[in-house]
Amino acid sequence: MVRAGLEEGVVSRGIERGLLDVAIHDLRDHTTDRHRSVDDVPYGGGPGMVMKPEPLARAVETIRRERGTPDTVVLLSPQGRRFSQSEAERLSRVGHVVLLCGRYEGMDERVRTLVATEELSIGDYVLSGGELAALVIIDAVGRLIPGVVGDDQSVQEDSFSRGLLDYPHYTRPSEFEGLKVPDVLLSGHHAEVLRWRRRAALERTLARRPELLDVAALTDEERALLTEIRKEQEKKS
Numbered sequence: 001m002v003r004a005g006l007e008e009g010v011v012s013r014g015i016e017r018g019l020l021d022v023a024i025h026d027l028r029d030h031t032t033d034r035h036r037s038v039d040d041v042p043y044g045g046g047p048g049m050v051m052k053p054e055p056l057a058r059a060v061e062t063i064r065r066e067r068g069t070p071d072t073v074v075l076l077s078p079q080g081r082r083f084s085q086s087e088a089e090r091l092s093r094v095g096h097v098v099l100l101c102g103r104y105e106g107m108d109e110r111v112r113t114l115v116a117t118e119e120l121s122i123g124d125y126v127l128s129g130g131e132l133a134a135l136v137i138i139d140a141v142g143r144l145i146p147g148v149v150g151d152d153q154s155v156q157e158d159s160f161s162r163g164l165l166d167y168p169h170y171t172r173p174s175e176f177e178g179l180k181v182p183d184v185l186l187s188g189h190h191a192e193v194l195r196w197r198r199r200a201a202l203e204r205t206l207a208r209r210p211e212l213l214d215v216a217a218l219t220d221e222e223r224a225l226l227t228e229i230r231k232e233q234e235k236k237s
């Protein structure tokens with residue numbers, strides 16, 4: 001599943017170009033029994049199965065031996081701290097990250113205590129395994145590594161790296177199904193375009209994710225724009 005997810009896209013090309021390295025480890029290769037079991041019944045009973053601690057501990061031991069001690073060992077689970085753009089930025093500066101993916105009902109608690117150094121969740125929903133969460137993290141972190149995305153200005157300007165939602169984008173044709181591209185974007189007036197985009201990003205953020213404005217790093221000009229937008233909204237309502 002992880003291999004398939006890394007077969008295409010900008011991060012996979014970054015891997016091919018040697019800008020980052022991703023190794024996939026199969027927990028079954030770190031089992032000792034005939035059935036290569038990675039799960040077992042829960043102590044205390046109840047439904048489902050629990051990931052055994054030994055294969056995970058042995059896998060990380062092998063990683064230590066073969067690739068050196070990781071700087072962080074991340075357990076993926078809905079109980080973790082929420083993964084965000086700032087977490088992605090932090091991990092993009094960490095040299096060696098191990099991502100632990102589980103299946104079934106979850107992992108033996110001792111993996112948390114003994115093997116993991118932190119725990120992250122990609123959101124409040126239940127996946128059938130940690131692999132998709134790992135792919136999400138590899139993608140969001142990978143594209144922040146210098147050179148992975150061709151145009152690093154686009155990375156810097158991305159929604160969330162600025163703490164705001166994105167402004168609306170348009171390309172040709174200038175009219176589609178009766179909907180016109182805003183005139184200012186066709187005007188060639190660069191300063192006006194920037195102003196329009198800043199305002200549109202603020203309007204959208206205020207309408208859809210107002211809580212983001214509490215923590216966004218806004219310039220004085222953006223604060224002034226926001227006050228203006230809020231006044232307009234008051235008038236409308």
Ligand code: 4HQ
Nearest residue numbers: 076077102103121122126127133
């Ligand atoms: N999981 N963010 C692992 C998640 C999840 C999430 C479900 C991970 C079940 C065993 N992981 N197990 N949300 O839903 O990271």
